[in-house]
Amino acid sequence: MRSIRIGAGAGYSGDRIEPAVELAENGGLNYLVFECLAERTIALAQQARMKDPSVGYDPLLAARMQAVLPICRANNIRVITNMGAANPIAAAEATRALARQLGLAGLKIAAVTGDDVLDTLKTANIALDTDDTIHGLGNRIVSANAYVGARGIAEALASGADVVITGRAADPALFLGPLIHEFGWAWDDWDRLGQGTVVGHLLECAGQITGGYFADPGLKDVPDLARLGFPIGEVREDGELIVTKVAGSGGRVTPATVKEQLLYEIHDPAQYIQPDVVADFAAVTVEEIGRDRVRVVGGRGRPKTGLLKTSVGYLDSYIGEGQISYAGPGAVARGRLALEIVKERLVLTGVATSELRCDLIGANALHGEARAEGHEPYEVRLRVAGRTETMAEAIRIGNEVETLYTNGPAGGGGAWKSAREVIAVASCLVPERAAELCMSMLVA
Template sequence: MAQDATAHARTIRIGCGAGFSGDRVDPAEDLARRGALDYLFFECLAERTLAAAHVGMAEGRPGHDPHLSRRLTPVLAPCREAGTRILTNMGSADPMAGGEAAAEIARGLGLQGLRIAVVTGDDVAALLTPDMKLMDAEGTLGEVGLPMIGANAYLGAAPLVDGLAEGADLVITGRIADPALALAPLIHEFGWGDADWSRLGAGTLVGHLLECASQITGGYFADPGRKDVAGMAWLGYPLAEVGADGAAVITKLPDTGGLVDRRTVLEQMLYEVHDPAAYLTPDVTADFSGVAITQAGTDRVSVHGASGHARPEGLKVTVGFAGGFLGEGEISYAGPGAAARARLAGEVIRTRMVELHGCQDPIRVDLLGLGALLTPTEGAAAPDPDWEALAPEVRLRVAVRSRSRELAETLAREVEALWCAGPAGGGGARGRVTQSVVTRSVLIDRARVRPQVKVITA
């Protein structure tokens, strides 16, 4: 789209309706109905959820996001009525199936003629070789030693822009760089060039600020007494008012819970950014080091000054491997000596798993509330023995990750047996076994990755 005076004068309203697959639905419906949005996007794909989707496909389940219907059903009609276009990565491991499912939802709602652009081409499993070096660990792909279940490259905004240019009301993709879900509409509306690094960097900042939904409106921010947030049960999800230069105001709908202020925006800007001056994406190497964040009113924060440099030559690829099975068991102990009894129970499980069942896989024993997250081996101080002795209740968790489903199931049964065969006062035992996935990352030459766009009409 060519840049003109009209484009320069416009402000584009973009909202985020989800920050992960299991996110709330009602704030997105509120945005769809009251937001007067040009675009609404749903960011629902993490590296492990994508790997899990590949596992699900291998077991005969759909490869798209399991919440696709629950999330799209309440917003498709109000978005179409308001002229709001939707973008999402809920296609997950099978974007085409996701697109077909969305078309069925639209038909069921009576929305004939809804145009759905499906972006594929992120699946690059056939392009990988065992000698490719890992980005996040030592060694090569071939040295991981686990069966590969899928490999997906992080695509940039370009194929989404193509889908919008085709008149799509809804764009569904698989693995895409999260900020691209907001950057693509800005490129489409304002006609930014593919080497307009400054504006691409600014648009990437907008996408990065919005992509985690409620994290910028008070979620994952609230800390009572230090950072108080009102209305946490009814957090409003964010929207951005973006100008042609990429400068934006971050806000939320009135009469919703949460807050948008300089602190929430600053925390989100730095979230998962290792180098603010060189945030690597498929579209641009974004530079957030010169960003100015200014309170512009109640629940309104102005951001400007982001820039960028040439995009990387390589695309990041997430490679999923079948990691075996995770066996978990939990049981609670209460009253005097609860922690000591829980520790004894953990020792019992470890001994039986190793000496009776021949387990050679690492076994993790946690006392939830006393040492499940911060342990001495990870740099935290050992629990105070006096404080531990006074703990009124403790939840024991024991886990093993093994290639053997039988061994994982055995651990869960052993924890359940603590009801009678363990220390005094155990109760509330539960166990489960889930298939485990392991992810690694490599780089691939972007020229080898060829996205495609197909339009489906409901």
């Protein structure tokens, strides 16, 4: 039975580039997929695009493409990515310019658009999952991007694209698209689409399934994490998946690493709602068939809902933060005194915070009061962070921490401060027809 090999070149925007190069060189791939979008990432990209219409795509696009395109062209590997973020057209244009610089004449780059549904939402006044509405957010809205499915990717591949660049496609759809294209799966073959979603979900986070997110020394040891290899999916025409990696690369592929990734970010394994199908993972079986080779079958599916999850980015507030360290005898006591000083100063100076967090990192930042084994930490780092309505108030929080240098307990050092705008993300559901997919082809 015919099969193809798909490599996962990235699991998030800032992921390592070397494992993708290793996959392109030694993975025997047909496709290399870069999954680089998170919920908040695209809102930030939309904000950047508003300031400069020529940007809004992944900042590592050029570096990734420069590293892999010559190898992929030589090895007949097609590239699929959502690095287009808020501006797939500009990302495709940048990729074409780079391809020409690299001497890759004739390379076909497709930009798939249509996930941006902001104009539709503004007229519909749809309810959000935050007890607010689109109209309620007013002019604070930055973006609204629907999670579109695999159709645009499959159609771009059918049109001969060597590189497919999308915006906010659903993560598994990046892998499901080439499977539908290669094997001719019908758009209502729900069990095939369900198993294809299993494939995409397992591969989408790259190094997580090869041991990166799995490792826990002494309990779940993983070798050579500094050279972690990213996964390869060998997928048969019937949907059977074998998860593996490049021989000799770091990490491991085992039933345990696969099972952890299978359940990652899954609310109901029997109803994993995707744009193309409602996938059912309940009958999935995982079997080790060799070193770093795990067979996965049993994904099923039911008809899609006709609705698309949509991430709405909006300006929520501002966060001011300050940090300073204390070390030596009495470090915890001095840190606590410093915190009390800062909290009182914020009241005295009238800094209004809707939320204030005060931590002593090393003593209580993660689990409340740390369970020390009969002694206090030798060093702690004070951190104060507050949510405000204005940037000016956010700045004042860090300033108050910094003044502890000379106006607080003895021995403070390494002060640091910041103030930033907070782009929050809410979700809603929109009809599938709201996302009008369009494919533009550019040739180097």
